[in-house]
Amino acid sequence: MQNFDTILTLPSVFLDRNVLSPHFVPDVLPYREKEIEKIMLAVAPALEDQRPKNLFIYGKTGTGKTCTVKRVMAEFRKKTIFPQDVYVNCRMYNSRYRVMQKIGKTFISELDKVGFGISHFYEKLLEYIQVPYENGNQKRIIVVLDEIDMVKDLDELVYTLTRMNDEISSGSISMIGITNKISFKEVLDPRSKSSLCESEIVFSPYNSIQLREILAQRVKLGFVEGTVHDSAINLAAAIAAQETGDARYALKLLLKAGEIADEKKSFLITDREVEEARKNVDNTLVGEIIKTLPKHQQLVLIAICNLYNNIGHYQRLGQEENLEENRLLSGEVYEEYCKICRKFKRIPRSARWYREYLNELEMLGLITTVESSKGLRGHSRFIKPGYEPQQMLQILLESQQKSESETKVIYDSDL
DNA sequence: CCTCCACAGGAAGCGCAGGAGT
DNA sequence: ACTCCTGCGCTTCCTGTGGAGG
Known part of the structure; x- marks a missing residue:
């Protein structure tokens, strides 16, 4: 009789599949030290009661933009007593209204209802920011806008946020914009561009050696020791590097290869499993594109x-x-x-x-x-x-x- | 050499849907 | 509820290109 207990105790190459998910944020991010430092530099003023710089980050998919920012913000949060940052995924919050709503309800609980106009959020936020924290520090809000290119009326959003800064007498609000569209900057209104891009960071794609190390790190965390051949890691890194240097793709390959190994009950990931995974991943990827x-x-x-x-x-x-x-x-x-x-x-x-x-x-x-x-x-x-x-x-x-x-x-x- | 062919891609304009303003 | 506006998907029209054929 099959039941969940037997399913759950099935042998597997995986220790922790979450480690291979694109949303996983590891403690150490290889080859992103410089970028981490730059982001920290931009954010650090907030810890000294200064206004942090606006920051614009771009780079292709799977170059670790979101991951790096999340990592830095996690560090940032350890240093702050009060909540000072919001992460907004603009794929979900894709208009000025929705972004403002998200920001508003993060800091002001009474805004967690529907039906307010945009000016209401604006006024309430202004009021909120202008009142310093109990310890006398001013409020330094940092808004992370991931996939910022998805916002339909971005110029208006940037304008609203920058104008907010001008109107308040104390405290501040800063933005970190993340996008994978290189050409995106050009379609931006010149005024929004200059305020959003106070400082910029470009994330370059990983090469195969870098990908190899990233994969090796995740393998250590996510797989049972000895189940993944070194050559399989190399191959997955090489394939991903050849495509676009997309770490997400490389991780997907490993995940799928692991699933294949489990299915075959061989519990060993070699070049062959990676090759099979590649076909599989490519097919589903193409399938997704075609279907949409x-x-x-x-x-x-x-x-x-x-x-x-x-x-x-x-x-x-x-x-x-x-x-x-x-x-x-x-x-x-x-x-x-x-x-x-x-x-x-x-x-x-x-x-x-x-x-x-x-x-x-x-x-x-x-x-x-x-x-x-x-x-x-x-x-x-x-x-x-x-x-x-x-x-x-x-x-x-x-x-x-x-x-x-x-x-x-x-x-x-x-x- | 000129003209035609079979195509690429720019410009203008049209109808529609959905959001903003009143 | 109503106009007005705007962006989008699309058509129509047009100009440009370079080999084929007269």
Whole structure:
């Protein structure tokens, strides 16, 4: 008889899976000493009753931005008697209103209700900050805005917060903005930019040696000793470094590899488990991207995969050259896309917009396109799927069918 | 050489949804 | 509840590009 006790006592390579979660904050952050110091430098004035500088942090995903900031703020909290900082994930609090609400209710319990206008939060916060703590220290509020690029009306938010600083006679409020969009700074209003970016830190991607050490550290904490081969760690680090230097991805690989080892009951993580994990992780990643794609981008992708799989395609056209290269011309793909649209009972978008879709898909890495330099026509693009077309097609058709049943459209199956 | 072809991508404008202001 | 405004997804129109073919 299976019960929870037998499940829970199953042997496993894991000591503590939490250690491998992207939200885990380790005590020591390898190769981020300089960044930690810079953040501390920016925050430190708060401990001396001075206004901390605003700080802007950017770097690609998995470079430890959030982790480092959380680490520093944890240290900061040890030094303060009263709560002085808020962590706001802007993915959840994605407007000026929501951010202000979150800040407000963190410090003022009576604001923990809905229905107040933004000016109400503003006034209450002003009042709150201006009254010093019982020990006579002024209030030095630090707001950490993670994924700050998700805030729709960021310029207004930054403006509101900076104006707050100007209006109060004592105390202060500072911001730490975190984003992974490098180009993000450019779309910012110049005024917001100058106030938000008083000081800046760039987090560079990890290389394979650094990733290796990070992984080794987590392995020590998260896995049973002796279950993970050194070469497996190296491989996971190398794969992640080759991609983008994303530590989160590297950790995901290890987590999945561990699960595979448990499933196989081999309880040993070698290169092979990591390789398998890689396929698995990539697939689910691509699957996630595809599933969240807008309908028509999915349809374009179906058209591409469909044509790519259709071996006879270029033979019928008699274009042996393209058959060998197995590349598709953008015009043909558009025609196929229109056909697919008819089959799914949807009105095709214009060719102009279809080109825009192609660009989107390329940005996401789902397809690759090459400018046709020679051969056919002026400039046109050759299109290739970025991943296994068969696998993509499967995911695509699944998610199309799902959305069809949701919208109660009858599925035309003569595809 | 000119024109046509098949495409890329910019500019303008349109209809709609949702938020702000009244 | 009502307008007004704005951003978004999209279409239409247009200009530019470079080889093919007359």
